[in-house]
Amino acid sequence: MTTPPDHAATPPGEEGGSVAAEGDPEHPLTLSVAAVARRLGVAPATLRTWDRRYGLGPGDHTTGRHRKYAPRDVARLELMQQALLRGASSAEAAEYALTATATATATVASPATPSPPGRRALRLRGANRLAGGLARAVVGLDQAAAQTLLADAVEADGVLTTWTGVISPVLAAVTARREPSGAGAEVSHLLEECVRATLARVAPIVTEPRNHRPVLLACAPGERYDLPLHPLAAELARRGVDVRNLGPALPVTALVAAVRRTAPAAVVVWAHLPRYADPAVIAALPRTRQQFRVLAGGPGWRRGVVPHPAERATDPAAAATAVERAVCHP
Structure with a gap:
């Protein structure tokens, strides 16, 4: 096994080196706070909170040194994550992790270990580690951790990659687990609010736009699910495009009024x-002196129902490309 660069122990066999017991903080597999956070897909601040509130911290308490997580410490955190994924509160998950018996390499509870509290875990097929971290945060209703992870992902990979690879898989899993009775609604609501807040923070105010006329974004009448408009608006703003997001369920009369008032480019x-996805909505858009492009955005628009001259864009990435091409490179 290759030792990660942030492992601080001296390799066994070198002069002055010694092999400590696996549970000892001096074991060569000890990890820093940052390394454990990366491994578990959580924010370092979350690990510090778990340490401060529940005692789930590293076993190395030597004064004046960087604290290191031994394998047994990481195993406890993995057990806590398992409980959070099942819907346990942070306090319940911590109690479970502290009382459960785990091996140094455990990622799930052993047969002799009590079952984790809470509901069943989110199923994230093919999702990356960041998506797993976001799932754990929202199931545990940890808003700070969710927003920190989203902000870090956007900074590292951009808005659209974060939407496609991190946010969308978790949204799908939360939707699939939500019960007809409404149980689990708190998880989906928290996730959507964290996404909106994060994207609002990363979207710059466009003071010198590349487009001379604005772009209008709006949901069709009756369509209340406007979350995909937020990554689209944020991405276009980051590309220097002036956007007006009019939100969910906009009546046709309001959309027509907005078109007449702003003379949009798209x-x-x-x-x-x-x-x-009513073609009559697009047909109702007024003809203005300055022509504008129309995009039918979202998976609701099937092929064959989009009236000419509108274009079809099934997701925020496709819509962002089409809008930028239409208004910046006509």
């Missing part, structure tokens, strides 16, 4: 569900 009409 209009995106978003429909997540097919029942809201």
Whole structure:
């Protein structure tokens, strides 16, 4: 096994080196706070909170030294994550992790270990580690951890990659687990609010736009799911495009009024569900002296229902490319 660069122990066999017991803080597999955070897909601040509130910290308490997590410390954190994924509160998950019996390399509870509290875990098929970290945060209703992880992901990989690779898989898993009775709604609501808050912070105010006329974004009448408009608006702003996001369920009369008032360069009409993808909405857009492009955005618009001359864009990435091409490179 290759030792990561941030492991501080001296390799066995070198002069002055010694092999400590696996549970000892001097074991060569000890990890820093940052390394454990990366491994678990959580923010370092979350690990410090778990240490301060629940005693789930590293076993190395030597004064004046960087604290290191031994394998047994990491195993406890993995057990806490398992409980959080099942819907346990942070306090319940911590109690479970502290009382459960785990091996130094455990990632799940052994047969002799009590079952983790809470509901079943989110199923993230093919998702990356950041998506797993976001899932753990929102199931545990840890808003600070979720927003920190999202902000770090956007800074590292950009808005659209974060939306596609991190946010969308968790949204799908939360939706699939939500019960018809409404149980689990708190998780989806927290996730959506964290996404909106993060994207609002990363979207710059465009004072010198590349487009001379604005771009209007709006959901079709009746369509209340406007979350995909937020990564689209944020990405376009980061590309220097002036955008006006008019939000969910905009009446046709309001959309027509906005078009007449702003003389936009492009209009995106978003429909997540097919029942809201009404071609009559696009047909109702007024003809103005300055022509504008129309995009039918979202998976609700099926092929064959998009009236000419509107274009079809199924996701925020496709819509961002089409809008930028239309208004910046006509």
